[in-house]
Amino acid sequence: MSDSQIPLPERVRPRDLSEMIGQTHLLGEDAAFRQMIDQGHLPSIIFWGPPGVGKTTLASLLAQAVDRSFISLSALNTGVKELRDVIAQSGDLIVPVVFIDEIHRFNKSQQDALLSAVEKGKITLIGATTENPSFEVNSALLSRCQVYTLKALSEQELQQLLQRAIQQDEFLQSRHLQIEEYEALLQFSGGDARKALNLLDLIASTFEPDQENIITNAVVVKVAQQNIARYDKSGEQHYDLVSAFIKSIRGSDPDAALYWMARMLQGGEDPVFIARRMLIAASEDIGNSNPNALLLAGECFRSVQAIGMPECRIILGQCAVYLATSAKSNSTYLAINQALALAEKTAHLPVPLHLRNAPTKLMKSQGYGVEYLYPHDYPEHFVKQQYMPDELQGTKLYSSARNKREVEAERLQQRRWQQEQQQQ
Template sequence: MSDTHIPLPERLRPRDLSEIIGQDHLLGEHAPLRQMIDQGHLPSIIFWGPPGVGKTTIALLLAQAIDRPFVSLSALNTGVKELREVIAESGDLLTPVVFIDEIHRFNKSQQDALLGAVEKGKITLIGATTENPSFEVNSALLSRCQVYTLNSLDSEAIQTLLNNALQADKFLKERYIHVEEYDALIQFAAGDARKALNLLDLIASTFEPEIENTITNAVVVKVAQQNIARYDKSGEQHYDLVSAFIKSIRGSDPDATLYWMARMLKGGEDPVFIARRMLIAASEDIGNSNPNALLLAGECFRSVQAVGMPEARIILGQTAVYLATSAKSNSTYLAINKALELAEKTANLPVPLHLRNAPTKLMKQQGYGINYLYPHDYPEHFVLQDYLPPELKGTKLYESARNKREVEGERLQQRRWQQEQ
């Protein structure tokens, strides 16, 4: 096979850790992984991050850096039998680094099969996952691994990646390519190095060799839209599909919601992942306009775990339609974000004395709890009283959405504001 038939991301796969772009927090000078490798030490690791940020490559280069055998497995086609064979063979080798891609797709028995080997040091495990390992990796295995988060590539990193490719790859150099505009390249890459390089390869394939060729935003958009199937050939539609799914729920379109969910299921998406995304949407996009949405989404999450496919599709479909047709509100989502931002800026403010508990005589003598007004002692179980530090008096974080449920709950809040004017 000629080099030009090998995908560009593979042609340019880094050969050394110093060539990795965008993960300096782990591999830069004095960063944790760099220090461990410099000391000849490699623990079992879980890499958590989006697609196309170098999880597989980094795992291979870490093994090479400490001169260990490297065994690569995919959770999609590896069973307990294959795992046990790899572990059994490891007894005849220098402790191998066993890389498992998409480790979140391993069930409990598969993860348990790894546990003893990791614990006894028969293998060094490096697992890669796009899902939060706190949810998807069992606690016993997780406790024996260091978890490191890999970041999406920012605009500067994507631009560096593309420029390096243009300078290093023989096929690209023959096209004499000049990048006039990077915006569309960066946008379509969406932080994914593999997507960025695949798209550059596609664009270059439309250019004539040995003449000046220019990449503009218009050229990128035209090529990407005409070749979307090839552009996504690495199977990284995961994030695009779930984005369309969530936005259809948010937009109250049950038909589109079901369609995108069906696309995910047909593509082999984990139904538990879909249920988890609906659990988040129920709070973020529906919230207190319909609190039952969160309850139903929570029950859907548990039911899908218990039932599994194909029956889980029915539960997922029921919940998806319910969420899509529910009243929408992001008022509490916005409020908690504002509150967190304010808390970070004002963490030094003390709790007012009247809001503090006074379980001891000394605390009472110091004024803890003094002048606190117990709302249930007043008409309608309400009394005007300050609950924020004096420095934040009048701060308003929560703005109710104009829907029936939240307007009803706003009554006492409005009364408080009117009395304070």
């Protein structure tokens, strides 16, 4: 393979830590990684950050800095057997650094396979994830690792990266590139160094060699719109597809919901992300019209985490169809939003005395909790009393949707109020 066929991010990958751009909070003088290197000590680490911020490169350079062998694996194509083989081959004297990209895609059994080796010091693990490790990484494994957050590159850092690539790479040098406008390059890359470099390489390939070539916003937009992948799980298409998926569920169309889900899965979307979105939809768009939807979506989320692809596609499909064909209601979604808006405006209002807790005699003497009516002492476990602050009496935040379950609950509440009024 010629150099020009190797992706640009690989061609200009930093050769030591001094060439890293970005992550100054970790690599600057007296920062965490500098201290580790000076001490010759490298603990097991989880890198958490968006795509294209240098997680793989940084892991490799850290291993190099402490003179350790580096083994790179991907969670997408590494099973328990491969993990155990790597661990078994690790030496007793020199502990290798095992880098696992997208570690959040490992299921519980795969993560458990790493646990003993990390605990006994047979390997130094560096895992990389774009998802919150608190939710996606086994708590036992997480407790044995230091978690460091990597940040998206700033506009200034991306410009520095692009200029350095133009100066260092032979293919780009042959195109005599000059970047006149950065706005479109920065917008399409979104802080992702890999995406920025690939786009620059793509643009350069459209130019003739041995002549001055000017990169403007118009040039970038034209090339990007024609060539950027149809599905980019971190870009605009990602949000368009998940939007279509959720709106199909909300619109009670199971066929469309399955189609958009399949498009995401085919594009390499993280199935846990899809399950998380359905968990939100089960409450936002279905709510108390069918509380079982939230239970099923919650179990789907947990099952997808445990099983992974390809089998979890079945569970995802089942949940999507159930949500799409369920009764719909956004009444509680609207109610909590109204409640939050009201709470922001009225945070100064005191809690009525009869609703306050009274753990001391002094508080009781001041009337705390004295006139509280205990609902279970009354018929149907209901008694009319004031629950809102004085200034908000009569405020209505929740209005039931016109579906069977919520209407029945509303009728029960109305009947109780009527009985209370009759008793008075």
